[in-house]
Amino acid sequence: MTTLQRILYVEDEPDIQAVAKLALEMVGGFTVKVCSSGEEALREAVAFAPDLILLDVMMPGMDGPSTLKALRALPELAQVPVVFMTAKVQPAEVAHYKTLGARDVIAKPFDPMTLASRVRAIWEA
Amino acid sequence: MDERQQAAVAAQLAELRQAYLARLPAELAALQSLAADLGGGEADRARLDELRHRLHKLAGSGGTFGLAALSAAARTLEQRVKGWLAGGLAELDDGQVRQALAAGLAALGASLSENDHPASLARGHASPPSADEANEVWLIEDDALLGEELARQLGAFSYRVRLFTRLDDAERAAQTGRPDLLLMDVMFDEEGKNATESFARHLGLRALACPLFFISAHDDFLSRVRAARLGAPVTLAMIDIDHLKSVNDTYGHAAGDVVISAVAMLLHQRLRRSDIIGRYGGEEFAAVLPECDAALYVAKRSGRNQVQEARPV
Numbered sequence: 001m002t003t004l005q006r007i008l009y010v011e012d013e014p015d016i017q018a019v020a021k022l023a024l025e026m027v028g029g030f031t032v033k034v035c036s037s038g039e040e041a042l043r044e045a046v047a048f049a050p051d052l053i054l055l056d057v058m059m060p061g062m063d064g065p066s067t068l069k070a071l072r073a074l075p076e077l078a079q080v081p082v083v084f085m086t087a088k089v090q091p092a093e094v095a096h097y098k099t100l101g102a103r104d105v106i107a108k109p110f111d112p113m114t115l116a117s118r119v120r121a122i123w124e125a
Numbered sequence: 126m127d128e129r130q131q132a133a134v135a136a137q138l139a140e141l142r143q144a145y146l147a148r149l150p151a152e153l154a155a156l157q158s159l160a161a162d163l164g165g166g167e168a169d170r171a172r173l174d175e176l177r178h179r180l181h182k183l184a185g186s187g188g189t190f191g192l193a194a195l196s197a198a199a200r201t202l203e204q205r206v207k208g209w210l211a212g213g214l215a216e217l218d219d220g221q222v223r224q225a226l227a228a229g230l231a232a233l234g235a236s237l238s239e240n241d242h243p244a245s246l247a248r249g250h251a252s253p254p255s256a257d258e259a260n261e262v263w264l265i266e267d268d269a270l271l272g273e274e275l276a277r278q279l280g281a282f283s284y285r286v287r288l289f290t291r292l293d294d295a296e297r298a299a300q301t302g303r304p305d306l307l308l309m310d311v312m313f314d315e316e317g318k319n320a321t322e323s324f325a326r327h328l329g330l331r332a333l334a335c336p337l338f339f340i341s342a343h344d345d346f347l348s349r350v351r352a353a354r355l356g357a358p359v360t361l362a363m364i365d366i367d368h369l370k371s372v373n374d375t376y377g378h379a380a381g382d383v384v385i386s387a388v389a390m391l392l393h394q395r396l397r398r399s400d401i402i403g404r405y406g407g408e409e410f411a412a413v414l415p416e417c418d419a420a421l422y423v424a425k426r427s428g429r430n431q432v433q434e435a436r437p438v
Contacts, residue, residue: 015145015186019138026134060178087185087200089270109188109196111276112138113131114288118269 004123006031008050010041010067011085012059019112020054028116038062038070046076052123053077054106057086057097065100072101083122085110135285142190152183153234160227165218170210173217177206183233191281194236202229261285263304265295265320275308292323292330299329307337338403338411360414364392369408 007030011017017034024030033048035041038055039062045053053071057064064084071077081103086093089107097105104122106115159176163169180203187196205226209217216222262284266272269290276286287304289295295307307330309320324330366388373381385408392402392410405411 013182013185015141016189018141019189022134022137022141026130026137058181087188107270107273108185109191109277111273111280111286111288113134113286114273114276118273121269 002051004030004051004120006033006048006050007052007054007119008033008035008041008045008048009054010035010038010059010064011054011056012036013056016056016108020110020115023110023112023115024119027113028119030116030119038064038067041067042070042074045071046074049076050080052119053080053082054119055082055084055102057084057088065097068101081123083119145186145190149237150234152179153230156180156183156230156233157227160223160230163217163223163226165214165220165223167214169214169217173206173210173214177203177210180206191277192237193278193281195233198229198233198236202226202233205229260305261287261302262306262308263287263289263295263298265289265292265307265309267291267310271310292320292327296327296329299327299333303333303335305335307333307335309337360412362412362414363405364388364410364412366408 007024009017009020009024009032011020011034014036017036021032021034024032033044033050035044038059041053041055042062055064055067059067062070064086068082068084071080071082082101084097084102084105085108086097086105087108089105094105104125106118106122110118156176156179159172159179162172180199184196184199184203187193187199262279264272264276264279264286266275266288267290272288272290276288279286287298289298309324366384369381369384372384385404389402389404389410392412396402396412396414399415401413403411
C-alpha cells in the first residue's frame with residue numbers, strides 16, 4: 001500500500017476548513033488541498049491527484065453524496081477512498097453512507113489533535 | 126508529534142478560536158436581522174433558506190470550537206427552519222411564531238458561557254488557561270467515537286486531553302509524561318481481559334500519582350453524552366470539605382475519616398439517584414449531575430452547614 005500523503009478536503013465552512021487544515025498539515029504532516037464546494041472539488045480533484053478525499057456531507061449546491069457520485073464517474077478518481085464528515089453518526093446513517101461508497105465516516109465536530117491519526121487509521125484499515 | 130509541536134498547534138488553534146469568537150457577535154446579529162425581516166408569506170422563502178444555511182454553518186463551526194451549547198441550539202433552530210421550508214410557510218404567518226424564532230436566535234448569544242465571550246477573553250484573567258498551564262487528562266477509551274466526543278467536551282473546558290485506545294500506549298506514555306487525571310473506560314476488554322485487570326499489570330500507569338477515574342455504567346454514560354449533544358445540561362461539581370485539616374490536627378485522622386464518610390453519606394442521601402458521586406482527592410468529592418444546569422444545586426441540596434462550597438468545573 002502506498003503511504004497517505006495527499007488529501008483533498010471538501011468543506012464549505014471557512015472556520016472548520018481552517019481548523020481541519022491545521023490539524024491535517026501540522027499534526028498529520030499531510031499535503032492538503034481545500035475546496036469550498038463539490039463543484040470546485042470536481043474541477044480541481046484530477047489535477048491534485050489525492051490519495052484520499054474528505055467530504056463534508058451537508059453543503060449548499062452539490063452535497064457530499066452527489067459530489068462522491070460525480071467524483072466516482074471520473075476514471076482517475078474511481079478508486080480513491082472517500083471519507084464523509086458529518087454530525088450525523090447514528091449507526092444507520094453511517095451504514096447508509098457506506099452503501100454510497102464511503103470508506104468510513106468521521107464525526108463532526110472532530111478533535112483537531114486526533115483528526116490526522118483517525119484519517120490515517122481509516123487509510124490503513 | 127513532540128510537546129513543542131503540540132503546543133504550537135494548540136496556540137494556533139487558540140488563535141483561530143479567538144478570531145472566531147470575535148466575529149461571532151456580528152454573525153449572531155446578522156441572523157437576528159434576517160429573522161426580523163420575515164413578514165409571512167412566500168417572500169420569506171429566500172430569507173429562511175439563508176437562515177437555515179447560516180444556522181447549519183454556525184452549528185458546525187461552534188461545535189468545532191468547543192461551543193457545544195451554541196452548536197446544539199443552532200442545530201435545533203436549523204431543524205425548525207428546515208421544517209418550515211419543507212412543510213410550507215403558512216405557520217410563519219403567525220406573528221407569534223416569528224417572534225419565537227427571533228427569541229430563539231437572540232438566545233444563541235446567551236448560550237455562550239462566560240469564558241467564551243470575547244469581552245471576557247479581553248479581560249485576561251478570565252481567559253481559559255494556556256496550553257502550558259491547562260490540566261492534562263489522559264483518556265483511555267477503546268471506542269474511538271466516544272473517546273473523541275469526550276475529549277472534545279473536556280477540551281471545551283480547557284483540559285488538554287490525550288486519547289489512548291490501548292492500555293499499552295498509555296503505559297508507554299507514562300514512562301515520560303504524567304497527567305493530572307487519568308480517565309479510563311472500565312468496560313473495555315483487551316485480549317479477553319477486562320481493563321481493570323489489565324490495569325493492575327501496568328506498573329507505569331499504577332505509579333502515576335494523579336487521581337484515577339473509571340467510566341463505569343457505560344450505557345448510561347453514552348446517554349449522557351447524547352444528552353449533552355442535544356443540549357440537555359450536565360453539571361460536574363467539585364465539592365470540597367473546608368477545614369478538614371483542623372479536624373485531623375485536633376482530633377486525629379480517624380476522626381477526619383469519620384467526617385469524610387459522613388459527608389459522603391450525606392451527599393448520597395441528598396443527591397438524586399441519577400447523580401453520580403465519587404471521592405476525588407483527600408477532602409474533595411466530584412459529582413456528575415445529569416440534566417442539571419444549576420451550579421449551586423449541590424450547595425442548595427446539601428445544606429450549607431455541612432458543605433460550604435460547590436464550584437462548577
